[in-house]
Amino acid sequence: xxxxxxxxxxxxxxxxxxxxxxxxxxxxxxxxxxxxxxxxxxxxxxxxxxxxxxxxxxxxxxxxxxxxxxxxxxxxxxxxxxxxxxxxxxxxxxxxxxxxxxxxxxxxxxxxxxxxxxxxxxxxxxxxxxxxxxxxxxxxxxxxxxxxxxxxxxxxxxxxxxxxxxxxxxxxxxxxxxxxxxxxxxxxxxxxxxxxxxxxxxxxxxxxxxxxxxxxxxxxxxxxxxxxxxxxxxxxxxxxxxxxxxxxxxxxxxxxxxxxxxxxxxxxxxxxxxxxxxxxxxxxxxxxxxxxxxxxxxxxxxxxxxxxxxxxxxxxxxxxxxxxxxxxxxxxxxxxxxxxxxxxxxx
Numbered sequence: 001x002x003x004x005x006x007x008x009x010x011x012x013x014x015x016x017x018x019x020x021x022x023x024x025x026x027x028x029x030x031x032x033x034x035x036x037x038x039x040x041x042x043x044x045x046x047x048x049x050x051x052x053x054x055x056x057x058x059x060x061x062x063x064x065x066x067x068x069x070x071x072x073x074x075x076x077x078x079x080x081x082x083x084x085x086x087x088x089x090x091x092x093x094x095x096x097x098x099x100x101x102x103x104x105x106x107x108x109x110x111x112x113x114x115x116x117x118x119x120x121x122x123x124x125x126x127x128x129x130x131x132x133x134x135x136x137x138x139x140x141x142x143x144x145x146x147x148x149x150x151x152x153x154x155x156x157x158x159x160x161x162x163x164x165x166x167x168x169x170x171x172x173x174x175x176x177x178x179x180x181x182x183x184x185x186x187x188x189x190x191x192x193x194x195x196x197x198x199x200x201x202x203x204x205x206x207x208x209x210x211x212x213x214x215x216x217x218x219x220x221x222x223x224x225x226x227x228x229x230x231x232x233x234x235x236x237x238x239x240x241x242x243x244x245x246x247x248x249x250x251x252x253x254x255x256x257x258x259x260x261x262x263x264x265x266x267x268x269x270x271x272x273x274x275x276x277x278x279x280x281x282x283x284x285x286x287x288x289x290x291x292x293x294x295x296x297x298x299x300x301x302x303x304x305x306x307x308x309x310x311x312x313x314x315x316x317x318x319x320x321x322x323x324x325x326x327x328x329x330x331x332x333x334x335x336x337x338x339x340x341x342x343x344x345x346x347x
Contacts, residue, residue, distance in 0.1 A: 028260045029062040029092070033251040035344040037100075037243050043322065043339025048107040049119050050284075050325075050338065052159065053243040055100030059132075059251045063093040066131070071095055085188050086133040086142045096130035096143075096248055103155045104284045107333070109171035117331040120294040121177035122284045123155020124148075124218065130246070136193070136253050139238045141212075141246045143187040149218065149283055150180035179288050185216035189246035191238040193253075202264060205230040208239040210275075212246055217289045219245070220281035225304070231269025233258040235312060240271055240319050241342045242306070250317060250344040259315050259346050267312035271321075275304040285329050297330040308340070315346045 039053040063069055066080050072095055081087060106118035126147025133140040147153070156174040163170050189212030198204040211224035227239045236257035241250045252259050258267040279302055287295035308321030321340040328336070 028252050028255045028257065031252070031260075031346050032061055033057075033059040033344055033346045035059075035241050035248060035250045035342055037241060037340065037342045039243050039323075039338055039340045041336065041338040044337030046107075046337070047109065048105055049328070049332070049336045050102065051105050052103040052162070053100065055098055055243045057096060057098040057128075057241075057248045059248060060095040063095070066093050066095065068093075069095045071097065080131055083131060083142045085140045085190070086131045088133050088140070091133045091135050094132040094134065094251065096128075096132065098128040098130070098248065099126070100128070100243060101125045101153065101155070101158060102243070103159050105159070105171055106173065109173060110169070112172045112175070114176045114294060115173065116294070117296065119296065119329070119332070120284065120287060121155070121171075121174050122149060123151075123153030123158070123177070124183065124284070125153035125155075126183065130248065134238075134253070136236075138193070139191040141187070141189045141191075143185075143189075143246055145183075145185040145187065145216075145218070145245060147183055148180060149183050149288075150178050152180045176294060178283070178293050179291055181217070181283070181288050181290065183216065183218040183283065185214045185218050185245060187214040187245040188212050193238065196234075196236075202233045203231070204234055206234055210239070210246075214245050217281070218283045219279075221277050221279045223275055223277045225273060225275030227271055227273030227306075229269045229271040229310075231267070231310075233261070233264055233267035233312075234269050235259070235267055235310075235317065240273070240306070240308065240310065240321060241344065242321070242323075242340055250342070250346075252346060258312060259317075265312075265314050267317075268310070270309050271307070273304075273306045275306075277302045277304075279328075282328070296332075299326075299328055299330065302326055302328050306340075317344045317346075318342070319344075 035057045037055045102124040104122045128145045130143040160170040191210045194207045196206040213222040285298040287293035303326045305324045310319040325336045
């Protein structure tokens with residue numbers, strides 16, 4: 001089997017696993033949400049560092065108990081019920097699954113030799129299982145990401161396939177990428193809906209905070225941030241989805257969300273958000289955990305600024321964000337800019 005077909009098969013597996021609910025639901029608590037995300041620094045007019053990411057997420061209907069999940073195997077339920085942060089009594093539960101790939105390259109992709117003072121070549125192909133505990137005001141998440149770093153992540157094949165489609169020369173330095181290494185990240189995060197205020201008719205704003213952290217050989221970090229949204233029929237959810245741990249937040253919270261409104265199913269809003277990260281481990285900069293590999297001098301503090309817009313009609317939600325990220329390693333010449341597109345459907 002062609003290795004480049006593996007991501008397609010994994011996406012199909014996710015669709016099959018989550019495909020128990022196929023008919024649109026009129027009850028918000030019985031609805032599922034699919035979210036497709038694509039991020040690329042093409043939108044920042046570059047081709048370097050975090051250069052591309054793609055992810056597909058599925059969020060289950062609301063559950064009163066994790067045992068009610070049709071996707072969670074029986075042996076896993078006792079484990080999930082003993083995880084921290086996500087078992088507060090009286091709150092709704094959700095189970096989510098995801099599949100994704102990230103690609104990292106140096107600035108000069110025409111060189112075949114090892115560029116010691118720039119971003120290592122690397123790919124990260126992963127799956128995730130997320131468990132959520134929520135009410136109208138807060139969302140607690142415990143997520144497990146697991147996969148492969150290195151040639152098995154198919155970063156070279158994916159990037160060159162896209163470059164061939166666009167008529168761009170293939171990156172020449174993939175022989176220097178990080179070695180194969182199994183990866184895992186354990187993530188905990190809380191999101192809070194701090195404010196939701198009307199201004200005029202259906203025009204209003206909200207403010208959402210998030211804080212948490214991750215532990216693993218791929219990433220170890222702590223983060224905190226805030227997002228503000230303003231517009232017409234602002235969604236009743238937990239903010240704008242991004243390809244980041246704990247970043248799936250597109251599912252509606254209750255029936256006041258425009259996706260389930262009897263009066264107006266159109267929504268449009270602008271948003272801006274900032275996130276600060278304290279980074280203790282980043283395999284894509286620090287190199288392989290158990291073998292000598294290319295690495296650079298990682299910075300401990302990294303910030304993101306995101307500005308974007310979102311429109312929603314019926315059960316579809318389309319969001320675009322432009323992200324400016326501060327330098328992640330000392331040798332990096334400048335801040336990094338990339339775009340993020342997400343399309344979600346609630347059914």
